[in-house]
Amino acid sequence: EIQTLMLQTRQHMSQTGKDLESVMHNILGLNGDDAAVIRSRLGNTLPEPTASTSGMSEITALQEQIAAMSMTTEYVHPHMQLASPMAESLQCPPFTSSDISDEVIYGIRGTKVPLPAITPELLTSQFPDMSEADRQALEYIADPENFSHTLILDGTVFSISKKSPKSLFRNNYTEDRWTFSANFKYQPDEGTLPYFASHIAQYQYLLAAVSGGWVGEMPFVLIRENVINQTTLNNTEWLNGEELKTAFLNNTPNGKSTAKILQAFKLSAISVEKEYDDREVSFSVVVMPEY
Structure with a gap:
C-alpha cells in the first residue's frame, strides 16, 4: 500500500507540476484536489482489505512521519529506522528515485x-x-x-x-x-x-x-x-x-x-x-x- 501511494504521488506531481510540499499539504488535510485524485487512484489499484495485519507497522510509521512533517517548517528529523526494507525511501522528502528528477520532486520550475x-x-x-x-x-x-x-x-x-x-x-x-x-x-x-x-x-x-x-x-x-x-x-x-x-x-x-x-x-x-x-x-x- 505504501509503495503504491508513493508511486501515485510521484505520478501526480509529474503530471500537475506541483511540488511535494503542496501535494503533501493537501494529503495531510484529507481534502483538496490532490488528495482526491490520489485517493481515487488508490481505490482503483489497491487490493480489497483483508483481516491480515501485515504492513500495519509500516503504515503507522508513515503516518507518524507525515505528522512530524507538520510540526514545523524547520523540523529536525530523527531519521527513524523502520522495520520495512523501504525505510530509507520513506525519509521526507521521500521521492529520490533515479526515475524522477529533483526538478519534479521539489517543484523546481522557472528560468x-x-x-x-x-x-x-x-x-x-x-x-x-x-x-x-x-x-x-x-x-x-x-x-x-x-x-x-x-x-x-x-x-x-x-x-x-x-x-x-x-x-x-x-x-x-x-x-x-x-x-x-x-x-x-x-x-x-x-x-x-x-x-x-x-x-x-x-x-x-x-x-x-x-x-x-x-x-x-x-x-x-x-x-x-x-x-x-x-x-x-x-x-x-x-x-x-x-x-x-x-x-x-x-x-x-x-x-x-x-x-x-x-x-x-x-x-x-x-x-x-x-x-x-x-x-x-x-x-x-x-x-x-x-x-
Missing part, C-alpha cells in the same frame, strides 16, 4: 540563472561580525559536496542537501521582500549538522542579491508562507498587534527561526500580521535595520 561566485571576501564584507562557527557553517553550505543550489530568475533559491536524508530550503529573495516557503532540516543518524536555517538564508540571500545586482539591500518585509506548524498556529490564535508579535517571535517554532534570521541580518521586527488565504496561513513581519 534558471548561473550561480554567482560567493567569495570569502564577500562573506566578510556582508557579515563582518560573524563568528568562526558562522563562517564554517557558510563554507559547509557552499561546498558542492554538501549542498546543491538552484537560482531562479525571480529570486527563488532551492538549496538541497546531498547527504541523506535530504534537507530542503526553498525561499524567494527580492530587494524589498523575502518569502520563506519551505525549510525542512533533517538530522542524520550520527552527529549534528553544522548550520542553522539562518545560515541557509544568508547564503541564499547572497546568491540572489549578487545575481540581481542589489547586494546590501535589506527587505521591508519577511513572509513565512503557508505555515502548518500547529504550535505556531495555536500560540498565535486570536492575537494581533504587539501581543501577536511577541507571541510569534518568542513562543513559536516558526517565529523563533524568524528571529534568528533577523539577528543574522541585524534587522528588527516592527510588526507581525497573521494572514489567511483560503486554507493557508502566513505571517508577515515588517522589519527595519538595527541602529
